[in-house]
Amino acid sequence: MTAGLLEAPGLAAAPLTTADLHASLTDPALTSMTLLNEITGNYPQAVSFAAGRPYEGHYDTEALHHHLRRFTRHLEQDLGHSEEQVRRTLFQYGPTKGVINDLLVRQLHTDEHITADPEAVLVTTGCQEAMVLLLRALRRDARDTVLAAAPTYVGFTGAARLTEMTVRQVPEGPGGLDAADLARAVRAARAEGLRPRACYVVPDFSNPGGARMSEADRRRLLHAADELDILLIEDNPYSMFHDGQGRPPTLKSMDRSGRVVYIGSFAKTAFPGARIGYVVADQPVAEGGLLVDQLAKLKSMLTLNTSALAQAVIGGLLLEHGCSMERACAREAAVYRTNLNVLLDGLATRFPPGSGVTWNTPAGGLFAVLSVPFTADEAALEESAGRFGVLWTPMYHFYAGTGGLTQLRLSYSVLTPDEITTGLDRLAAFVAARTPR
Amino acid sequence: MTAGLLEAPGLAAAPLTTADLHASLTDPALTSMTLLNEITGNYPQAVSFAAGRPYEGHYDTEALHHHLRRFTRHLEQDLGHSEEQVRRTLFQYGPTKGVINDLLVRQLHTDEHITADPEAVLVTTGCQEAMVLLLRALRRDARDTVLAAAPTYVGFTGAARLTEMTVRQVPEGPGGLDAADLARAVRAARAEGLRPRACYVVPDFSNPGGARMSEADRRRLLHAADELDILLIEDNPYSMFHDGQGRPPTLKSMDRSGRVVYIGSFAKTAFPGARIGYVVADQPVAEGGLLVDQLAKLKSMLTLNTSALAQAVIGGLLLEHGCSMERACAREAAVYRTNLNVLLDGLATRFPPGSGVTWNTPAGGLFAVLSVPFTADEAALEESAGRFGVLWTPMYHFYAGTGGLTQLRLSYSVLTPDEITTGLDRLAAFVAARTPR
Missing domain, CATH: 3.40.640.10 (Type I PLP-dependent aspartate aminotransferase-like (Major domain))
Incomplete structure (x- = not known):
């Protein structure tokens, strides 16, 4: 190191590039999750079937x-x-x-x-x-x-x-x-x-x-x-x-x-x-x-x-x-049971046989999966959130690009039965608008 | 999967081997730390200059x-x-x-x-x-x-x-x-x-x-x-x-x-x-x-x-x-200052010039380094702990095998001045026993 270095002007470092950082940072499966979080973050007023958080009503x-x-x-x-x-x-x-x-x-x-x-x-x-x-x-x-x-x-x-x-x-x-x-x-x-x-x-x-x-x-x-x-x-x-x-x-x-x-x-x-x-x-x-x-x-x-x-x-x-x-979590389990029933009943009311919409009937957990007759990607989600006020998660995120393109995940853990009902009304309107006639 | 599999007896899995696990698990620098922890754990009654923990007297x-x-x-x-x-x-x-x-x-x-x-x-x-x-x-x-x-x-x-x-x-x-x-x-x-x-x-x-x-x-x-x-x-x-x-x-x-x-x-x-x-x-x-x-x-x-x-x-x-x-940590800083002074004074008393033992004089922190005229490895530590009742950390651990073989780290953060004094007496006895005449 020469003494002259002491007088050298501060050189602004060139920006880092993601090509020089770990490959996980540019993995398509994970960057799409970031995009998803951005979309959901942009619609705080929408009814969200996207949140994977647990019920928070009993926290103290x-x-x-x-x-x-x-x-x-x-x-x-x-x-x-x-x-x-x-x-x-x-x-x-x-x-x-x-x-x-x-x-x-x-x-x-x-x-x-x-x-x-x-x-x-x-x-x-x-x-x-x-x-x-x-x-x-x-x-x-x-x-x-x-x-x-x-x-x-x-x-x-x-x-x-x-x-x-x-x-x-x-x-x-x-x-x-x-x-x-x-x-x-x-x-x-x-x-x-x-x-x-x-x-x-x-x-x-x-x-x-x-x-x-x-x-x-x-x-x-x-x-x-x-x-x-x-x-x-x-x-x-x-x-x-x-x-x-x-x-x-x-x-x-x-x-x-x-x-x-x-x-x-x-x-x-x-x-x-x-x-x-x-x-x-x-x-x-x-x-x-x-x-x-x-x-x-x-x-x-x-x-x-x-x-x-x-x-x-x-x-x-x-x-x-x-x-x-x-x-310890008996009260939360009861909430999820009620919500799941409201969700499944609500789906049956809104999507009769022949509607082209089907879903699974899980015996528990926090999630249900809906199959729709159109591509349920970020563009669809953006429309669903912006025009209809309802959020959900595109299923293809969970397939690493190998499937799930016409499915969406519905999470019901943080919603009230009323919110689920409102959300399903909006979802039905969105699905109707998207479904080919 | 054939139906016959259902009746197959449970096969006990062969044990895993570290050769099939991540290389960090058999890294010499890190396995020696495990050995070190074992040695220190075996002598709970020894005065420990090895602990890197902060002073705990003010926790509430x-x-x-x-x-x-x-x-x-x-x-x-x-x-x-x-x-x-x-x-x-x-x-x-x-x-x-x-x-x-x-x-x-x-x-x-x-x-x-x-x-x-x-x-x-x-x-x-x-x-x-x-x-x-x-x-x-x-x-x-x-x-x-x-x-x-x-x-x-x-x-x-x-x-x-x-x-x-x-x-x-x-x-x-x-x-x-x-x-x-x-x-x-x-x-x-x-x-x-x-x-x-x-x-x-x-x-x-x-x-x-x-x-x-x-x-x-x-x-x-x-x-x-x-x-x-x-x-x-x-x-x-x-x-x-x-x-x-x-x-x-x-x-x-x-x-x-x-x-x-x-x-x-x-x-x-x-x-x-x-x-x-x-x-x-x-x-x-x-x-x-x-x-x-x-x-x-x-x-x-x-x-x-x-x-x-x-x-x-x-x-x-x-x-x-x-x-x-x-x-927030002014009281702890005062403890460390006092302890460092006790340590440095105690070293000067016990190891006069010409003793072959030298040390650094840090202006703070939690650690000092002692250089001794013999190899300060695990065998030496084991003797120091077992025969003399004092623990320290071999410095070569921190060099990835490239130095520090005749140095030891002394940590003074969790000790009282009296413990430091006792520990230094024991350390001096250990060093005297090990030093070639």
């Missing part, structure tokens, strides 16, 4: 304080921690795996009949981080591949793009993933020299498809994973939100050969602002320990550990409800 | 409630939010960039003379996530490279391994990074066909080196970045913890050509359990927007957004101290 700011105090009391009274230990737990860097693992394990047992060791659980910054950690762990080189249902949750697609993991889609029907379809996709990938590692599956009310797998199909899927020698990544954000008619067991609770890595979230059952998710990964690793220990190592490079403060609030909430989230 | 559980209420009041009274809006802010999915950006910007102006637009700030899950996002953004392909001081903070090394970013080290002296050394390293990397994108630098009390750059050296570094056409990633966790004699301006506040991406953390100034960090990235991108917008897109695939609850608590703390963390 004071409850945050109660939860935190309840967890603090648990540390002091149940676990015998000193005040100093309590402060350290809440304020300091904590164990990478988390501080509410024992409560989480009780919840999994109570609500999902899953038996897990607290040491096999890693608390994550939302379920999104759990997906990233898993895909990062399983992506050794460019051959590594995961399977996922088509349509696929965009958060999973995003995690895959971020970790440069190849995703192969498997068609999903109303009954969820079919074991034979999975086997075909795995064999096709292997024939191309790829190395299929896992299949991502949401057996209870997939987003966006709303599919729920039967117990027999779950058993077939587990057998297929065994025969194909791949893992199953079971994501379960919605199983609590069922129709009250009982529900099939989770894949993880049926798994006898260690195929299922289970990921979960408190975003829908508690609240998203905590950003608390988790992964149960009890698969042994030849060199010692479990897969979860490897995921924890990756987490120590990604976010170190999950906010102890946020964990404490969720921990308190768990304690208040006897470690059952099914109990 | 009730303060968490005060901070949260203070932020809630801010939303209601200062920003005029309705109760419903407040609940939505605390409980729901929030804006990817964060909810306390306006307060953060005020803090940066008050404490660091940095002028930033709230829209150029991204709140992250600790500073660790900010590093991962930056490296992910800048890593387009295998040629992309970052420079970092040797010795380097292991969190940065971890973020680089996770994102598969090549790191080239630049030697760091007691005065920090030298612009000429940086230029040499950048040119050498280019000669190898690599594409140097940025240099990671901690100008105020680097971890572990304890170096602080003079204002003139900072100016030279900024000029070098301009001439070399690279970014500077300025990480500033420790500038508050100085010797009370004033301090040089941050690189970001001196930057006139948009070279500096600034990352910060509330882990040391507030508390680690919040997991709140941030990045200021106001570099324009040719296709529109700023670098921060690209980082926000990556964050939406990594953790969606940072816990609103944790942000609210930090926001309240900022408000209580007029958006000055220098004010």
Whole structure:
């Protein structure tokens, strides 16, 4: 470095270009999501069937304080921690795996009949981080591949793009993933020299498809994973939100050969602002320990550990409800049941047989899918929002360009029955205007 | 899938092997950190100069409630939010960039003379996530490279391994990074066909080196970045913890050509359990927007957004101290100053000139470095802990195998003056036993 440099004028840096940034930033599947968010943001007054947020009518700011105090009391009274230990737990860097693992394990047992060791659980910054950690762990080189249902949750697609993991889609029907379809996709990938590692599956009310797998199909899927020698990544954000008619067991609770890595979230059952998710990964690793220990190592490079403060609030909430989230979110589940019925009844009234419009009838979850006799893309959405005052999500976003062009996703989680009725009136007017005669 | 599969016995999956998992999981630099943590964990009764945690004597559980209420009041009274809006802010999915950006910007102006637009700030899950996002953004392909001081903070090394970013080290002296050394390293990397994108630098009390750059050296570094056409990633966790004699301006506040991406953390100034960090990235991108917008897109695939609850608590703390963390952590800064003096005085008493033991005299931060006349590796640490009851960190961990073999890092942040004195007595006994005669 010459002394003359000291006098050199400040050179304005040339702008960065996205061509020099990570490829995920220009991925078509993800940039279209940005466009979608812009469109929905431009019509704040429209009735929105697009929002994927949970119902917020029962949130209570004071409850945050109660939860935190309840967890603090648990540390002091149940676990015998000193005040100093309590402060350290809440304020300091904590164990990478988390501080509410024992409560989480009780919840999994109570609500999902899953038996897990607290040491096999890693608390994550939302379920999104759990997906990233898993895909990062399983992506050794460019051959590594995961399977996922088509349509696929965009958060999973995003995690895959971020970790440069190849995703192969498997068609999903109303009954969820079919074991034979999975086997075909795995064999096709292997024939191309790829190395299929896992299949991502949401057996209870997939987003966006709303599919729920039967117990027999779950058993077939587990057998297929065994025969194909791949893992199953079971994501379960919605199983609590069922129709009250009982529900099939989770894949993880049926798994006898260690195929299922289970990921979960408190975003829908508690609240998203905590950003608390988790992964149960009890698969042994030849060199010692479990897969979860490897995921924890990756987490120590990604976010170190999950906010102890946020964990404490969720921990308190768990304690208040006897470690059952099914109990904790019973009121929300009732809201979603009512809303789904209003939606399905409203659709039947407005779109009689022969109208060219059809839809699925999910038994729970937060989403329904409508098929229409025209292309439901951003241009259609723009018209629907601007001229008719109703927003929805184009389904093709969830297909990575392979389908769904005449389908739209309807989310009913944050709406009142009246808003759903108004929204359906507007939707019917929009569909009528668009439908070819 | 044949029906026969239904009756097939459950095949226990073969264990995973680390050879099939991401390469970062078997990286020597990072596995040695695991070993280190194990050793320190085995000697809970030893005086630990190894802990990098902040002082915890002023943590107060009730303060968490005060901070949260203070932020809630801010939303209601200062920003005029309705109760419903407040609940939505605390409980729901929030804006990817964060909810306390306006307060953060005020803090940066008050404490660091940095002028930033709230829209150029991204709140992250600790500073660790900010590093991962930056490296992910800048890593387009295998040629992309970052420079970092040797010795380097292991969190940065971890973020680089996770994102598969090549790191080239630049030697760091007691005065920090030298612009000429940086230029040499950048040119050498280019000669190898690599594409140097940025240099990671901690100008105020680097971890572990304890170096602080003079204002003139900072100016030279900024000029070098301009001439070399690279970014500077300025990480500033420790500038508050100085010797009370004033301090040089941050690189970001001196930057006139948009070279500096600034990352910060509330882990040391507030508390680690919040997991709140941030990045200021106001570099324009040719296709529109700023670098921060690209980082926000990556964050939406990594953790969606940072816990609103944790942000609210930090926001309240900022408000209580007029958006000055220098004010908020004045008591901690005083503790560190006292401890550093006790440490330096104690070293001078125990290791007279000619003893073969030397050390640096940092003007602040949380760490000092001791040079000893023997190899300070895990075996030495094990003996130090087991026979003498004192823990420290081998410096070679921070060099990626290129140096520091006879150095150890002494951290004094969580100790009392008495513990430091006891620890130094033990350390002196250990050093005497190890020193060749």
